Amino acid sequence: MAPETIGLLIALTLIGLMIIGVPVAFALGLTALIFLVAFEGTGALPGVAETFFAGLGEFSLLSIPMFIVMGAAVAASPAGRDLYEALDRWLNRVPGGLVISNIGACTIFSALSGSSPATCAAIGKMGIPEMRNRGYPDGVATGAIAAGGTLGILVPPSITMIVYGIATETSIGRLFIAGILPGLMLAGLFIAWSLFFAWWNGYKLTGLRNFSWRERFSVLPRVLPFIAIIVGILYVLYGGVATPSEAAGVGALFCILLAIIIYGLWRPSHIWRILSTSMNESVMILMIIGASALFSFTLSWLFVTQSIAEAIVAADLNRWVLMGVINVFLLVAGLFLPPVAVILMTTPILLPIVTQAGFDPYWFAVVLTINMEIGLITPPVGLNLYVINGIVPEVSLRTILLGSLPYMLCMVTGIILLCIFPEIATWLPNQMMGAAIR
Amino acid sequence: ETLRASHQWNTNDVRHKMVEIIKTEVEKADVGLNVRIYPSASLYKPKEQYAPLTTGQLDISAFPLAYAADRHPQFDATLMPGLVKNHDHAKRLNDSEFMQEIKQIINDSGVIVLADTWLAGGFASKENCILEPEDIEGQVSRAAGKAFEQMLVGAGASIASMPSSEIYTAMQTGVLDAANTSSGSFVSYRIYEQVKCLTAPGDHALWFMYEPILMSKKSFDALTEEQQEALMAAGQVSEEYFFEQAKKLDKTMVDTFKEAGVEVVTMNAEQAQMWRDIAQETSYAEFAKNVEGGQELIDKALAVE
């Protein structure tokens, strides 16, 4: 049987298992097992445990649970509210200041959390009701947070970038830096759209309050320590003082300590809540990583990966046509699969092709991540949509979805801008770390 | 019939070329054998390759034998400081009692050797030239292999463990003062941009690593006699090719570092002996204590002239 045919059968089996509701991780693993046994017999089975275990045995992976704990510690405290409050008090005189505060708070919180749903939940709980109260349309209120939350995987630290770094053997620190400017660019696009939309539709933004300077300064002490942690982590990572895993471990401990000291979350039940929430999320992600190792092994063993790659190379597309096709492919994959699974399944095939076509691997990581961000606010696996739906059940999923649509277009615009000006992703790492070693 | 060959190197690496020679030679022999190479760890992770060789799931592979030391701790002797002095010494070692014993363990676990290869390496530091043990005292160093870590700690260095791909950044940011790795890695990771002095292998090297091309015994036994002969012959061609290339790797390293303005030195017999004395109390002692027959193995290796 031709490898391409096998590949098609594998894809159909995987989709079938996922459609009936087998969790993504186990669907990946089971598909791998089925095809290994079908082509190699049961003799291939003894190796699967080792492949799965080795898939998880990477030093850099251990930063994932720690960044999740960092985000969970902050999310368990009202720090998200304070962060948003602080920005609001300082920006309330600025036209559209509330939207800026919300998206700004999402951006800052993203720097504390490697995951998007966590960002979405932490800021949305306070920000969405407030925006609705002050007259913003439901679609903008929910869409801005759903989209702002996706910055969690672009603004460092980012679990998506960690996994990409491991899968492609690129520097995780450098990937993190590459995400900073594009993250700010997207935040800017989100803000621009929100303001434009509200203005265009003549919304009266009511409930503006004046804050005294005293009120403005009084909220800072609760926020500054978290900002200090962000700055500290950025310094440690980008100064190359320590590895991402080390920075994550220390950051997690500090965030827990701050939650205890500032917000009084000292009870064992509080700590337990932080740890068990983090455990849930990191088990979910790491299971996908382990199962993906098995899945990629099977694809490679049956020569599917190599055949697809050869076919793409043989097609000899113009490099921008190639990049366009890859983007559409990633976008579609991202609609159905969580980012981690997409990266692990596709980068072994895509990266060699992309670099051969002359694209920078760090630039590509950013483009890929933005594609994954789009997937987070589109069904069927739009984690952020469901988080928002949980926060404001009275707003229909349909409204949230339609509200998010324009932000999706902002992200597409962002990708186009990155194609025209690749320096948005490559300039900062080059400035801070020198040219990349390949 | 198609054999699967897996390794971790990219397609420009000399070690990929070795596996490629096996492929071309075997296919040229026209004995009904094909080889499909999976480079760049596209099938198995580097340290994951030994187990499938023993079960016959993977047919051919090439990696540092010390990777399998978790299963057979004796293999750590093939990445032990000061046992191999230079490339010609390594060649003599291949036929020694020491290597016979190592190969016996390999065979007993269901794997055979198609080609013997030894890679050399050295030390580099941002501070000073590493010649005597006291030169590395107080420096934070990366070592390639457990036994080297033990010896460097014995010499008064601090250890930071990391893959060779991270040495450059670690040195740039000051996490690392010194590093020990193979000649090939020193060049491909451009360590010459970071260091002041390089200790090249020369005639009295400390760092040698055994990195054979291995084949599954189960797969081998399933072949016809004709096919087996073709494979062994191909292994021989590959081994001879690499022996020349290994020396070339060292020379390329020396040239590249000199060109970059890095001071290049080599150890003399006395300096190498000073390190061996420290190894005697650290890595050799640990090895002898933890591994059955460890002391005898080391003695046998040291006995090779």
Place this chain on the structure above:
Amino acid sequence: MRAFVRAVNALSVFFGMIAAALIGAAILIVCHMVFVRYVLNGSTAWQTDTVIFMLIAATLLGSAYVLRQGGHVTIDLAWEAAGQATRRFLRVMANIGTFLFATVLAVTGGHYFWQAWEGNWLSETVAEIPLWIPFLSMPVGFGLLALQALAQIIDTPRAVDVHGAAVHAAEELGEEQTAAIKEGH
């Protein structure tokens, strides 16, 4: 049958707590490593391996608990479109899929553990951790995952109620804890 489901649920929660504790402990060890390496300028040898193994163990041991909480990402296209009878069928099929995968990994993982135990394999770094310890989390974790999937198959008629909604075993957890878990997604 009920007793079996309850027992499995309790086991999953117990190992879920161990998994969460492992993550907490891993953070402390990483901080210790950072302190020794950057403040005391000392050698750090055992921490990396230990932490990697702890987090792998946390993933495996916590997996059944996360399955029980509905925490593994699932595509719910078919579920959303289906009626009650179909939902029961889907729930059974999905858990059979999970059960099969978990069982194969539990058995092969058990074999892997046994090899490491018999051969006295040690991790390669200076730490020399006996590898059977981390490997043990494979048969235990996947075994428990298989049991949890089995329990969910048995529990299907009760879990998918007349409205076709999936009832997570919330009544057996404290309300606060359930809320916390939901917030996590």
